[in-house]
Amino acid sequence: MDRLDQQLQFVAEAGRLRGVVRQTTLADPARRENSAEHSWHLTMLALALAEYAPAGTDLARVVAMLAVHDVVEVDAGDLSVYAPHADQARQSVAEHVAADRLFNLLPADQAGAMRTLWDEFEERATSEARFARALDRLQPMLENVKVGGGTWRQPGITAADVMTKVALIEDGSPELGQFARHLVEQAVRDGILAADPGTAAK
Amino acid sequence: MDRLDQQLQFVAEAGRLRGVVRQTTLADPARRENSAEHSWHLTMLALALAEYAPAGTDLARVVAMLAVHDVVEVDAGDLSVYAPHADQARQSVAEHVAADRLFNLLPADQAGAMRTLWDEFEERATSEARFARALDRLQPMLENVKVGGGTWRQPGITAADVMTKVALIEDGSPELGQFARHLVEQAVRDGILAADPGTAAK
Numbered sequence: 001m002d003r004l005d006q007q008l009q010f011v012a013e014a015g016r017l018r019g020v021v022r023q024t025t026l027a028d029p030a031r032r033e034n035s036a037e038h039s040w041h042l043t044m045l046a047l048a049l050a051e052y053a054p055a056g057t058d059l060a061r062v063v064a065m066l067a068v069h070d071v072v073e074v075d076a077g078d079l080s081v082y083a084p085h086a087d088q089a090r091q092s093v094a095e096h097v098a099a100d101r102l103f104n105l106l107p108a109d110q111a112g113a114m115r116t117l118w119d120e121f122e123e124r125a126t127s128e129a130r131f132a133r134a135l136d137r138l139q140p141m142l143e144n145v146k147v148g149g150g151t152w153r154q155p156g157i158t159a160a161d162v163m164t165k166v167a168l169i170e171d172g173s174p175e176l177g178q179f180a181r182h183l184v185e186q187a188v189r190d191g192i193l194a195a196d197p198g199t200a201a202k
Numbered sequence: 203m204d205r206l207d208q209q210l211q212f213v214a215e216a217g218r219l220r221g222v223v224r225q226t227t228l229a230d231p232a233r234r235e236n237s238a239e240h241s242w243h244l245t246m247l248a249l250a251l252a253e254y255a256p257a258g259t260d261l262a263r264v265v266a267m268l269a270v271h272d273v274v275e276v277d278a279g280d281l282s283v284y285a286p287h288a289d290q291a292r293q294s295v296a297e298h299v300a301a302d303r304l305f306n307l308l309p310a311d312q313a314g315a316m317r318t319l320w321d322e323f324e325e326r327a328t329s330e331a332r333f334a335r336a337l338d339r340l341q342p343m344l345e346n347v348k349v350g351g352g353t354w355r356q357p358g359i360t361a362a363d364v365m366t367k368v369a370l371i372e373d374g375s376p377e378l379g380q381f382a383r384h385l386v387e388q389a390v391r392d393g394i395l396a397a398d399p400g401t402a403a404k
Contacts, residue, residue: 004381007250008344014246015345018239019231029221037220040242043269044216047316048209048308060262063269067245106250114249142210143217179206 003107010105013074020073023080027146035070035078038139042066045135052173053131061117061128066135068114069121072098081137081165082157124171134172137165138180145183149192158194159184205309212307215276222275225282229348237272237280240341244268247337254375255333263319263330268337270316271323274300283339283367284359326373336374339367340382347385351394360396361386 018036026033046062053059070078075098079091099118103111120129141162144150152162162184170177187193220238228235248264255261272280277300281293301320305313322331343364346352354364364386372379389395 003253004251004377011243011247011250012344012348014250015228015243016230018228018235018243026217026220028218033220034239036239036242037236040238040245040269041213041217041220043242043245043265044273045213047266047269048213048216048312049206051205060265063245063262063265064249067242067249067265071246110250142214146214175206 006105006107007110010102013102013105014071016074017071020070020078022078023151024140024143025147025150026143033143035073039067039070042132042135042139045139046132049135049173049176052175054127054173057127057131062132062135065117065121065128065132068117069132069136071102072096072118074098074102080151080154081140082151082154082161127172130172132172134169134176137169138176141165141180141183145187145192149187152187152193156197158196158199159188160196162187162193208307208309209312212304215304215307216273218276219273222272222280224280225353226342226345227349227352228345235345237275241269241272244334244337244341247341248334251337251375251378254377256329256375259329259333264334264337267319267323267330267334270319271334271338273304274298274320276300276304282353282356283342284353284356284363329374332374334374336371336378339371340378343367343382343385347389347394351389354389354395358399360398360401361390362398364389364395 015036017039018034020035022033022035022038024033024038025031043063043066046059046066050057050059053062072095076091076094079087083091099115103115103118105111106114120126121132124130124133140151144152151157163181166177166180166184169180184193188195217238219241220236222237224235224237224240226235226240227233245265245268248261248268252261255264274297278293278296281289285293301317305317305320307313308316322328323334326332326335342353346354353359365383368379368382368386371382386395390397
């Protein structure tokens with residue numbers, strides 16, 4: 001099979017991400033979000049919010065990372081960030097198996113480069129990966145506010161759970177982290193997120 | 203309103219692109235495609251097919267252009283590339299009005315940069331824009347083959363109509379243009395695209 005055939009097979013398989021439905025509910029259109037359009041929306045966040053990345057961050061790499069980061073869900077599906085630890089561990093294994101299959105549809109040189117990009121996002125060791133991860137955590141919060149709670153209304157979810165995600169935003173961008181902290185505090189005041197296990201969201 | 207508020211308002215308005223349904227029908231998931239996930243899929247094509255861009259093409263700019271190119275459809279909607287000339291002219295006016303509104307939600311410096319990116323795609327004067335436009339024409343052809351005709355089965359569409367789109371692919375990438383030409387010839391042989399007005403697609 002020649003290079004172009006391999007590349008187009010990857011493009012076709014990756015395209016199935018349009019059928020992976022996420023936990024996030026959108027306000028407009030009023031339906032659950034899929035992982036392909038989520039990835040696109042993150043690239044728009046990256047372009048619009050670039051100035052909140054640490055100085056020297058390579059924005060093109062951030063955008064490429066965001067475009068690629070969820071492709072493994074074609075095989076592994078989407079899991080809630082609030083799922084139990086054991087489920088997260090199983091998901092991580094499934095995503096690594098998926099990465100082995102999907103990126104290797106590409107010619108070897110490209111498979112390596114694409115896998116490096118995905119690993120970098122997962123490992124969160126560079127400022128590019130930390131900023132990309134921050135946007136990936138911020139975007140569902142923005143959608144939750146718009147629908148009046150969304151995934152924050154899942155039974156048992158409290159502000160403390162959401163604040164662990166805010167810490168990850170702060171790590172990628174102190175300014176966006178501070179913004180997210182205020183967003184979560186406001187959500188508690190508005191009654192769309194429970195303050196503690198004893199207070200259910202309105 | 204501070205910068206971050208303006209930026210987040212743009213991000214929210216742009217997000218409505220997830221609700222703009224295109225002409226293209228997908229095979230998996232089996233439904234019409236929306237413009238947000240289409241824009242994402244194009245960024246995947248750009249990353250996978252980068253080597254077919256003319257030497258010296260700035261891939262990061264291509265990816266940013268593809269992420270932004272359809273945002274105006276939030277206001278203007280999507281129009282078939284095979285629509286009559288008068289409809290295309292009206293659509294172009296509507297898209298320019300939409301660009302004026304949407305990009306100006308951003309702080310002025312960013313509005314200018316984003317508008318420049320969108321204008322560049324429309325004007326097709328740089329190798330980045332020509333390659334981006336080539337991918338935007340190639341992707342629906344790949345989907346049409348997968349669903350056994352798709353938009354090629356619209357009444358009155360013939361191989362000659364599709365070949366005018368192939369010329370645009372060739373202009374952005376001679377190799378992808380040649381590939382698209384063979385794809386269209388094969389579609390005619392397979393009976394999923396009419397050879398001429400007298401031969402309806404099977």
